[in-house]
Each structure stands twice: as C-alpha cells, then as structure tokens.
Amino acid sequence: MEGELLPDQKRPPTPVPGTPKDGITTDLRQPKTCGGKYRRVFYFMIASALLGLVLWIRHGEAFIAAILSVEAFLSASSKGDHDLHLDPDHLIAIPRGVTLLKCTDWDGQDDLPPSSDSSYPLSLDSLSSLFPPGYPSDVNRGQCDPHFNEFLPDKDQGKIGRGGAELRMRRLTSSAHFTFPLNRTENDKQNRFLFISRGWWSAGRVNVFQRGVKSHQEATSKAKSTIPTIRDGEGEVKVNVEIGYIHKEYLVYTKVCKISVNTAKEGEEAKSSTGIGIFTPDVHRGPHDYAEPFYLTIEFPETSPSRDAKSQPTTITEFVSDMPLFSQNLGDLRSVYFEKLVVASVNQPLKSVSVWGGTLIFRTINAAVFGTFKALKAIRLSTKNAAIEVDIELVQTADALNSTIADLVTANGRIIANATLTSTSEGGTGGNFTVELATNKAAITLAFPSAPINHTLYLGASTWLSPIKVDLPPTYEGSFSLKTALASAALNAKRNTEGDPEGKGRRRELEALQRGYGKIEGATWWGEGRKWDSGGHVKVGTTLSRINLAL
Numbered sequence: 269m270e271g272e273l274l275p276d277q278k279r280p281p282t283p284v285p286g287t288p289k290d291g292i293t294t295d296l297r298q299p300k301t302c303g304g305k306y307r308r309v310f311y312f313m314i315a316s317a318l319l320g321l322v323l324w325i326r327h328g329e330a331f332i333a334a335i336l337s338v339e340a341f342l343s344a345s346s347k348g349d350h351d352l353h354l355d356p357d358h359l360i361a362i363p364r365g366v367t368l369l370k371c372t373d374w375d376g377q378d379d380l381p382p383s384s385d386s387s388y389p390l391s392l393d394s395l396s397s398l399f400p401p402g403y404p405s406d407v408n409r410g411q412c413d414p415h416f417n418e419f420l421p422d423k424d425q426g427k428i429g430r431g432g433a434e435l436r437m438r439r440l441t442s443s444a445h446f447t448f449p450l451n452r453t454e455n456d457k458q459n460r461f462l463f464i465s466r467g468w469w470s471a472g473r474v475n476v477f478q479r480g481v482k483s484h485q486e487a488t489s490k491a492k493s494t495i496p497t498i499r500d501g502e503g504e505v506k507v508n509v510e511i512g513y514i515h516k517e518y519l520v521y522t523k524v525c526k527i528s529v530n531t532a533k534e535g536e537e538a539k540s541s542t543g544i545g546i547f548t549p550d551v552h553r554g555p556h557d558y559a560e561p562f563y564l565t566i567e568f569p570e571t572s573p574s575r576d577a578k579s580q581p582t583t584i585t586e587f588v589s590d591m592p593l594f595s596q597n598l599g600d601l602r603s604v605y606f607e608k609l610v611v612a613s614v615n616q617p618l619k620s621v622s623v624w625g626g627t628l629i630f631r632t633i634n635a636a637v638f639g640t641f642k643a644l645k646a647i648r649l650s651t652k653n654a655a656i657e658v659d660i661e662l663v664q665t666a667d668a669l670n671s672t673i674a675d676l677v678t679a680n681g682r683i684i685a686n687a688t689l690t691s692t693s694e695g696g697t698g699g700n701f702t703v704e705l706a707t708n709k710a711a712i713t714l715a716f717p718s719a720p721i722n723h724t725l726y727l728g729a730s731t732w733l734s735p736i737k738v739d740l741p742p743t744y745e746g747s748f749s750l751k752t753a754l755a756s757a758a759l760n761a762k763r764n765t766e767g768d769p770e771g772k773g774r775r776r777e778l779e780a781l782q783r784g785y786g787k788i789e790g791a792t793w794w795g796e797g798r799k800w801d802s803g804g805h806v807k808v809g810t811t812l813s814r815i816n817l818a819l
Contacts, residue, residue, distance in 0.1 A: 360523055360547045363466060368545070371525040372444035372509070439512055444524050446507040448542060450569070450582065458585035460541035461505070462529050463564070465591040467548030469522070472562030474591060477599035480570030503569025507544050510563040523547040531586070541586065564594070571603045583607060584625075592616075598623050598639070617654075624661075636681070646673040655681040655710075661688040664699030664723075671700040671726070682710040682734075689719035689741070697721045705729045716741040721769055725804035732811040739818045743769045745793045746803030752786040753811040759788055761819040768794060776819065792819050 362368065451457035463474070509524050525545050532539040546562055571582060584606045589596060592614040599621045606625030611618055613632040620630070620639030628641050629648045636654040641647050642661040649656055655678065662672040676683055683705050691699035697720050704727075705712055711734045719725065719741035729736055742762075750757040761778050768774045772795075780790030793803065808815055 359549045360521070361466060361550060362523075362545075362547055363464070365529060366464070366545060367528045368523070369526045369528055369542075370446075371523050374442040374444060374519060376445070439514060440516060441510055441512050442519060443508060443510040446509075446526050446544060448505040448507070450503055450505065458539075459583065460531065460539060460586045461584065461588070462527065462531070462541040462543035463545075463566070463589045463591060464527070464543070465546040465562075465594060467546075468550055469548035470546045470562065470591070471593035472564065472595075474564045474566070474589060474594050474596040475599070476566045476568075476589075476597070476601065478568040478570065478601055478603060503571075505569070506567040508565045508567075509544065509546070510565075512561045512563075521549055531588075539586075541588070543588075546591070562594070564591075568601065568604050584609075586610075588612075595619075595635075597621075602642075637678075643674075644668075644672065645670075646675070648673075648675045650675075650677045651681065652679045653681060654678065655683070657682075657684045659686045659688075661690060662701050662703075663690045663692060664701065666691075666693040668700075671702045674701075674703045676705045678707045678710070680709055681707060683707050683712045683714070685713070686715050686717055688717050689723055689725070691720040691723065697723075699723045700726075702726045703728070707731045707734075709733045712736045712738075715739040716744075719743045723804075725806070727804070727806040727808075729807075730809045731813075733813060734810065735813045735815070736808050736810050737816045737818075738806070738808060740806065742767055744804065744806075744819065746805055747791040748789070748806040748817060749808070750786075750788040750815045750817055751809045752813065752815050755786055755810075755812055755814050757786050757788045757815040757817075759790070759817050759819070761792065770794070778819070786815075 448461065451459050511519070511522065511524070513519065523545070525547070527543055527545040529541050529543075530538050531541050544564070546564070582604060584604060586608045587606050588610040590610070590612045592612075593616055594613055595616040595618075596611055596613055597619045598611070602622045602624055604623075606623065606628070608627045608629075609623065609625050610629045611631075612629075613635070615634045616632060617635040618630045618632050618637045618639075620641055622640045622642070624642035624644075626643065626645045627648075628643045628646070630637050630641075631648075631650045632654075633651060634653045635651060636657065637649045637651050638655075638657040640659045640661075641649075642663065644663045644665055647660050647662070649658065656676050658676070660674055662674055664672045674685075674687060676685060685705065687703055689699065689701050691697060693699070699720050701719075701723060703714075703725070705714060706729075708731055710731060712729050712731050714727075714729060714737070716739065721743050722745075723743060725740075725744060725746065727738070727740075729738060750759070759780055761776060767776065774795040776792060776794055777796070778790065778792045780788055783789055791803075806817070808817060
C-alpha cells in the first residue's frame with residue numbers, strides 16, 4: 269500500500285524545521301547567555317567602586333597632601349619664592365632678588381667687612397683646587413660633577429643611628445658668627461630680619477631665644493598681664509650657624525651668607541631686610557646621608573623694664589624665617605615685640621614657648637604646631653597631616669578698628685586650643701574677636717579660660733567624622749548654631765545667678781530650638797531684655813560625630 273514501507277526500507281529522518289534540504293543543519297535555538305557571569309563582574313565592579321570611594325573619603329586627602337607636600341618642597345628647594353639663577357661655581361641656586369653681602373669662609377671673621385680685592389657674591393675660589401680642570405663649565409644644571417661623589421661619605425661611612433648613636437667616623441664641626449645691630453624705631457628706623465634656606469642638604473634646627481631670660485616656668489609665675497616696656501634700640505642680634513660633616517670638602521658645597529632682600533611689593537617704597545641664607549646644592553643624597561647638619565641659633569639681647577614713660581618697647585618690624593626641613597623652636601620672647609612674625613617650614617614641627625606681637629604666622633606641612641602665642645592683630649597657624657596644640661591670647665587694644673583674629677587650620681590632625689580674650693580698654697571690657705578652627709577626620713577641642721565683659725565673639729569650628737567640644741566663656745552673649753549629621757548635638761548651660769560675671773545676681777537666659785536631629789539653634793544672654801540677633805555668633809559643624817557646646 270502507498271505509504272507503507274517494505275521490510276528492507278528505512279524511514280528517512282524527520283526534517284527539523286529550518287533544516288535545508290542539502291542536509292546542512294542550522295540550529296535555530298537561542299544561544300546560551302553569560303548573564304550570570306556578567307552580573308557577577310558588574311557587582312564586583314560596583315563593590316570595588318564603593319570600596320574605593322570609602323578609601324578615598326578616608327585617606328584621599330592625606331594621599332594628595334603628601335604628594336603636594338613633596339611637590340611644595342621640591343619647588344621650595346629648587347625655586348623658592350622667586351625665579352632662580354644658577355651660581356656658576358657650585359651648582360647652588362640662589363633665589364633671585366637675594367643679595368649675598370658676606371659668605372663665611374669658616375675662619376671666624378664673618379663680621380669683618382670684605383677685603384678690597386674681593387667682590388661679593390663670593391665664589392669660594394680658595395677651594396677651587398678640589399675641582400677637576402674645566403669645572404664647572406661642562407656640568408649641566410641639576411647634574412653632578414663626575415668627581416662630586418668623591419667628596420661625600422658613603423652610606424657605610426659615618427652613619428648616624430637611631431637615637432643619636434655615635435658616628436663610626438669622626439664627625440667634624442664648623443661654625444660661623446654674625447651680628448645685626450638693633451635700630452631705634454622712634455627715629456623711623458626699622459628692624460627687618462630674614463632667614464632663608466634652599467637646597468636638599470639645607471636641614472637642621474633653628475633656636476630663637478633671648479639672653480638672660482629665666483626659665484619659662486619662673487617667667488610664667490612672675491609675669492604680669494600688662495604689656496612690658498623695654499628699652500629700645502639697645503644691643504644687637506647675634507646669629508650662630510654650626511654645621512656638622514665628615515669630610516671637610518663638604519664645606520665647598522655650602523654657602524652660609526649674610527644677605528639683603530627687598531621685601532617691598534611692586535609700587536611700594538623699598539623695604540630692606542637683612543639676615544642669613546643657607547644654600548646647598550639641589551642634589552638629593554638620600555634621607556640618611558646627613559642628619560640635621562645645620563644648627564642655627566638667633567639670640568636677642570637682654571632687655572630690662574624701663575620706668576621712663578616716654579620710652580618705647582623694642583620693636584622688630586618684621587621677622588621672617590622661611591627654612592624648609594628645619595625644626596624651629598622659639599623660646600621665651602615675651603620681652604621682644606614683633607610687628608610681624610612669619611615662621612615657615614616643611615616636614616618639621618614649629619614650637620613657641622612664648623611669643624607676642626601684632627601678626628603671628630606659623631605654617632608647616634606634615635608636622636605639628638604647638639606652643640604659646642599672643643597677638644594684638646592676628647594669629648594664623650596652619651599645617652597638614654598633623655596636630656595643632658596651642659595656648660593663644662588675643663588682645664584687643666582700645667584704638668583697634670578691626671577684630672583680633674585667630675585662624676587655626678589643619679587636615680587629618682586634631683586641634684586643641686585654649687583661647688584667652690583680653691581687652692586693654694578702660695575697665696578691661698568690650699572687644700571684638702574672631703576665632704576660626706578647621707580640620708577634617710580629627711577632633712576639635714576649644715576652651716576659653718577668660719574673656720572680657722561685653723565682648724563680641726565670632727566663632728567657627730568645623731570638621732567631619734570627628735567630634736567637636738567647645739567651652740564658651742561665662743561672659744559670652746549671642747547666638748549659636750550646632751549642626752551635625754547622623755549624630756547628636758548637646759547643649760550644656762549653667763543658669764544659676766552665682767555665675768554672673770558682673771556680680772549683679774543676673775540669671776543666664778537661654779533660648780534653644782531643635783531644628784531636627786543633630787541641629788540646634790539658639791541664643792543666650794545675661795539678665796532680661798536681650799535681643800536674639802545681638803551679640804556674637806557661634807557656628808559649629810561636623811558629620812557623623814557628636815557636638816558638645818558648654819555655656
């Protein structure tokens with residue numbers, strides 16, 4: 269029958285839909301997807317991005333600050349604040365605008381005038397025999413003479429171990445001495461000093477002190493709150509520079525000079541500053557080849573209080589110490605008044621036992637700033653990746669037109685400060701003060717031991733991921749604002765009548781509004797009738813951490 273197969277016949281295979289007749293098959297089924305694998309890769313990338321974001325938030329600024337600090341030092345050591353010209357004799361770059369008045373020959377005659385057959389800047393030609401013929405004409409800037417390393421100790425020679433271990437080779441020292449007379453400011457003369465250092469080997473310590481001053485503890489116990497009166501224009505400032513080395517040829521590659529610089533801005537009358545410059549090559553020999561080879565001491569003359577009401581205090585018009593890689597310690601200088609004091613370093617700490625003046629500026633990177641500071645105009649302290657721990661006093665004079673300012677700024681370092689506010693007006697009342705503190709990922713602790721009655725304080729304190737604690741003086745009157753995120757803000761106020769700073773039996777009034785979790789706004793005053801918008805203002809802010817404000 270039609271359609272039936274014989275026993276020896278086979279049924280042809282049933283064609284699959286989409287199969288061509290020539291027998292070449294085409295699989296029309298959907299291909300296998302890798303969706304699960306792609307999803308896992310996508311989730312991994314998202315998790316990595318979130319982890320990277322968290323690490324960046326926590327440590328990104330520290331990483332950038334470290335890079336910038338290295339870049340800042342490279343710029344400072346090779347360029348300084350001005351364009352550089354190359355000293356053709358020693359590959360030492362001197363900042364443009366700096367005049368070398370006298371460079372030491374390490375012979376103890378640094379204060380003698382230059383001889384008639386010498387012109388400055390000095391080239392130290394007396395030591396030129398150490399160089400090979402043709403030096404330095406065939407040496408490019410930033411490169412070293414082939415024989416240069418012969419004068420330098422190898423790393424196996426004369427290392428200084430941790431804790432100041434003895435040298436395995438004999439360590440040599442040389443010193444230079446300079447003096448600078450003090451002018452009488454009442455004759456319209458000024459005392460301007462500048463101390464700078466440039467070069468990879470320019471590192472060490474700076475000590476500034478006053479001859480005849482007793483220990484800080486004795487001076488503190490006997491000190492009066494009044495501004496001392498000092499005889500003006502007496503004595504001279506003495507500067508000593510000591511250098512440590514192993515090979516005497518090392519002195520060839522250092523210049524320690526008395527310098528002069530015009531610090532006036534363009535269009536201003538010339539302002540000549542004198543001081544000391546330490547200049548070394550820009551060749552980096554490594555961090556352990558020379559351990560703090562320079563020791564610079566600056567000594568102010570001994571002064572005594574004057575009973576003559578017409579006498580004026582000794583005044584330093586401007587004192588600038590711009591010395592990267594130098595730790596700088598200022599001793600008890602309360603008998604010296606600085607109209608402007610600038611102390612700057614890199615990777616080394618700054619310390620003040622007691623200094624006072626008009627404007628005080630201390631700045632460094634990757635090292636702490638600590639000590640005692642007193643200013644009539646402004647105190648500006650800054651660093652990065654390190655702490656600021658200070659006692660400051662802001663003095664508002666009776667004839668002051670502007671607020672007395674304290675500005676403390678760091679990053680990745682805590683701030684601990686005690687700020688005393690003082691007014692020289694009759695009765696010691698009033699005064700305008702501005703205090704700003706800023707850091708991140710580190711705590712802020714601020715206290716006001718005392719402040720005059722009827723003063724006006726503007727305070728700002730900010731950080732994040734760390735707490736803030738502020739203790740305001742009992743005399744504070746004004747508004748306040750506390751703001752944090754995902755954390756609490758606490759307010760602690762004593763409202764009894766015994767704490768009235770004027771002794772009138774008044775009660776501290778307080779109005780506070782909770783604007784949400786972690787947000788408080790309010791105002792405080794003594795007695796009745798105080799308006800909300802009068803007085804000072806305090807603004808404190810952080811994130812993910814607690815705020816505590818005590819009144």
